[in-house]
Amino acid sequence: MWTSYSARHAAQLIGLAESAVRSCIRDGLVGTPGTVPAQLSFRDLSALRTVKALVDAGVPLPRVRKELLAIQALLPAGTSLAELTVEARNGSVHVRGSIPTSNGGAGQLALPFDATIEAGPEGALGELRELPRSPEAPVPVAVAPATADQWLSRAQLLEERDPVAAIDAYRRSLRLRPDCTEAWINLGRLFAESNDGDAARDCFKSALELDPAEATAYYNLGVLAQDAGKEGDAIELYRRALELDPQLAEAHYNLATLFDQSGDSRSAIRHINEYRKLTR
Structure with a gap:
């Protein structure tokens, strides 16, 4: 009987993309972040089954990860997500029943029955990366968007609530402005998260045709190839991707996993050390 599982083995058993499992490990939802090779327990598999069930119920993976991280932050040390009853409702993650929280002390507080957990701090949207967004205020979205920027803004607002509508909005934006690298990369990421690898690959390649120095597009193509x-x-x-952006920590982590799998321990150690330096 297996006592520990690799990210690849866990992905095969649960039915998630390997990249989704890796992102859950890096978040600290399962396993030990920054450790290669990943050693997942049976309890970790149960937590990943929760992730899979929520995704199957229609909650986008980025939202699942953000909300589960928010839940995990409330739990006492050593408590696993696998110990909770979690379900999807109206596109959000709900906890059924009451759970002890980490700040409750001897008379621990508990979340009320069927409490909705709001999304936690912003984080990476899954294994695939999006381009950093402008710190400027978003373009106001009209009732009926008319410009490429308005459709882009609408797409960004819709990503977590309605990925299908977001894909349509990105497509409309690109019809009006086909040279928008950001829209191509974000559209490709949504296609990848909906398991349409071919469409995702085409989007990332379109981004590289516009900007051959776009590290995020190379990285995302790497994720598709690894999966x-x-x-x-x-x-x-x-x-x-690292030649173009040496600060891309996720690329170091994924290289570490690949080299570990191939038996190149020296390269694996080098890349995991770089990953740790960048994520301190």
Whole structure:
């Protein structure tokens, strides 16, 4: 009987993309962040089944991760998400029953029955990366968007609530402004998260045609290659991404997992150390 599971083995057992499992590990939802190779327990598999059930119920993976992180922050040390009864309702994550919280002391506080957990702090939207958004105020979205920027703003607002509508909005934005790298990358990320790898790949390649120095597009293509079992292609794509953006911590982490799987422990250690430096 298995006593520990790799990210790949866990992904196969649960039915999640390997990249989704890796992102849950990096978040600290399961396993030990920053450790390669990942060693997942049976309890971790149960937590990943919760993730899978929420995604299957229609909650987008980025929202699942954010809300589960918010829940986890309330739990006492050593308590696993696998110990909770979690369900999806109206596109959000709900906890059924009451749970002890980490700040309750001897008379621990408990979340009320069927409490909705609001999304936690902003974080990476899944394994795939989006371009950093402008700190400027978003363009106001009209009732009926007319410009590329208005459709882009609407798409960004819809991503977590309605990914299908967000995809449509990104497409409308790109019809009006096909040279928008940000829209291509975000559209590709949504396609990848909906398991349409071919459409995602086309979007990332379109972004690179517009900007051959776009590290995020190379990184996201690497994620697709790694999920498809094309380890050699993934390594080259991650390396190219790091040439363009040496601060891209996720690429170091994924390279560490790939080199560990291939038995190149020296390279794996080098990349996991770089990952730890960048994420301190």
